[in-house]
Amino acid sequence: xxxxxxxxxxxxxxxxxxxxxxxxxxxxxxxxxxxxxxxxxxxxxxxxxxxxxxxxxxxxxxxxxxxxxxxxxxxxxxxxxxxxxxxxxxxxxxxxxxxxxxxxxxxxxxxxxxxxxxxxxxxxxxxxxxxxxxxxxxxxxxxxxxxxxxxxxxxxxxxxxxxxxxxxxxxxxxxxxxxxxxxxxxxxxxxxxxxxxxxxxxxxxxxxxxxxxxxx
Amino acid sequence: xxxxxxxxxxxxxxxxxxxxxxxxxxxxxxxxxxxxxxxxxxxxxxxxxxxxxxxxxxxxxxxxxxxxxxxxxxxxxxxxxxxxxxxxxxxxxxxxxxxxxxxxxxxxxxxxxxxxxxxxxxxxxxxxxxxxxxxxxxxxxxxxxxxxxxxxxxxxxxxxxxxxxxxxxxxxxxxxxxxxxxxxxxxxxxxxxxxxxxxxxxxxxxxxxxxxxxxx
Numbered sequence: 001x002x003x004x005x006x007x008x009x010x011x012x013x014x015x016x017x018x019x020x021x022x023x024x025x026x027x028x029x030x031x032x033x034x035x036x037x038x039x040x041x042x043x044x045x046x047x048x049x050x051x052x053x054x055x056x057x058x059x060x061x062x063x064x065x066x067x068x069x070x071x072x073x074x075x076x077x078x079x080x081x082x083x084x085x086x087x088x089x090x091x092x093x094x095x096x097x098x099x100x101x102x103x104x105x106x107x108x109x110x111x112x113x114x115x116x117x118x119x120x121x122x123x124x125x126x127x128x129x130x131x132x133x134x135x136x137x138x139x140x141x142x143x144x145x146x147x148x149x150x151x152x153x154x155x156x157x158x159x160x161x162x163x164x165x166x167x168x169x170x171x172x173x174x175x176x177x178x179x180x181x182x183x184x185x186x187x188x189x190x191x192x193x194x195x196x197x198x199x200x201x202x203x204x205x206x207x208x209x210x211x212x213x214x215x216x
Numbered sequence: 217x218x219x220x221x222x223x224x225x226x227x228x229x230x231x232x233x234x235x236x237x238x239x240x241x242x243x244x245x246x247x248x249x250x251x252x253x254x255x256x257x258x259x260x261x262x263x264x265x266x267x268x269x270x271x272x273x274x275x276x277x278x279x280x281x282x283x284x285x286x287x288x289x290x291x292x293x294x295x296x297x298x299x300x301x302x303x304x305x306x307x308x309x310x311x312x313x314x315x316x317x318x319x320x321x322x323x324x325x326x327x328x329x330x331x332x333x334x335x336x337x338x339x340x341x342x343x344x345x346x347x348x349x350x351x352x353x354x355x356x357x358x359x360x361x362x363x364x365x366x367x368x369x370x371x372x373x374x375x376x377x378x379x380x381x382x383x384x385x386x387x388x389x390x391x392x393x394x395x396x397x398x399x400x401x402x403x404x405x406x407x408x409x410x411x412x413x414x415x416x417x418x419x420x421x422x423x424x425x426x427x428x429x430x431x432x
Contacts, residue, residue: 032341034250112341117396121337124400125248125328134400166409169397170390173410177393180333181385184340185351193382194389201413204420 019057022047023071026064031118035065035126066133069119073137076116079104080144088148090157091203094171098195101175106188113183116141117176142168149202162205174198235273238263239287242280247334251281251342282349285335289353292332295320296360304364307373307419310387314411317391322404329399332357333392358384365418378421390414 011019025047029038040061044054058064085100086093105113112118120134149164178194227235241263245254256277260270274280301316302309321329328334336350365380394410 033252034338036249036253037251117393118337118341120396120400121334122250124396125334131400131402135402138397138400163409165405166412169394169406169409170413173390173393173397173406173413174386175393176396177333177389177391177410178385180337180340180392180396181354181389184336184347184354186347189381190385190389193379193385194393196382197386197389197417198413200420201417204416 089151114179305367329395
């Protein structure tokens with residue numbers, strides 16, 4: 001993840017904190033009002049920084065939006081690389097992942113949905129460069145799943161015909177769609193059940209080591 | 217679907233066409249610029265109608281947004297109630313549904329995603345009333361799947377333990393999440409594979425009529 005130029009190395013820790021505060025405020029405003037409805041001056045006021053501070057961290061609105069996307073993508077990936085989840089390379093860790101995602105949404109009262117997914121939904125049709133930034137975020141996230149699933153197949157936990165790419169799409173798709181439904185309907189079941197279906201689908205490719213004759 | 221006050225009965229067919237044109241233009245602008253970034257006057261100009269015409273059809277921006285949501289929900293439901301899909305109450309019709317959804321996205325060059333889902337993503341956190349309007353749209357859509365799946369279970373196509381509610385969430389979740397990924401990554405596989413996983417999951421509950429002893 002060293003390829004993401006998300007934290008300019010020259011910033012002091014205080015500078016990094018200020019930059020992070022501005023990004024958080026900007027993400028929040030964009031999610032509520034859209035990019036067109038969010039002016040850089042609104043962000044500046046809400047983050048309580050001066051105009052020269054804003055310019056110091058973000059040369060213009062485009063740069064701010066780009067950094068909000070990268071920052072949100074990183075925060076989402078950090079959520080998925082907690083020690084308890086390991087490398088998402090076992091049936092147990094995928095079940096735990098689904099459980100933690102669901103519990104976290106309950107804790108926030110089902111508001112906000114997946115922050116990165118919401119940003120993507122807001123911004124995907126705004127311009128080609130922004131779409132490419134969002135795509136890069138999803139690619140990194142998909143890569144986490146792909147790598148874990150590939151390890152499971154190499155290890156023999158998954159049968160040979162399991163397609164790590166296709167299963168990664170199913171898992172992240174269920175998360176994104178389940179989040180949107182849960183967020184809109186303000187109940188947890190759509191997220192819980194969509195994730196359960198996707199993880200159960202992955203489990204259906206489990207190698208039957210107990211009875212190898214059943215494995216095609 | 218007679219409960220949706222989507223087409224005021226007093227409009228002439230010309231009036232209905234004008235109203236539909238305004239709604240289409242408004243939906244498009246909202247998806248591109250967000251609600252805050254879309255002024256009623258932008259919609260009026262883009263739809264090439266007069267101010268008095270706008271006021272005749274939509275008393276204010278809130279009314280316009282509400283009607284855009286209901287109109288888009290109806291359009292989405294219409295797409296799902298084509299004769300070829302039947303009542304989405306067989307394994308074959310669910311497979312066909314997944315195929316048609318995927319083909320349609322290919323045809324539009326993966327742009328725009330699911331129009332209703334995109335609207336939901338844009339507007340869900342804007343205010344409680346708008347969220348409720350969006351939820352009503354999703355509920356009607358989920359009801360289509362639930363009814364079809366329930367019929368399949370009653371008929372004995374699905375085993376008793378199949379949960380039509382949970383499977384409906386899995387299908388619509390896969391559609392919404394797969395759409396967002398395909399739209400952002402500009403490739404069809406995420407949608408195709410997420411839908412395939414969800415439909416395969418439904419199929420895993422197929423009653424084994426050939427060998428009833430295997431059914432729990």
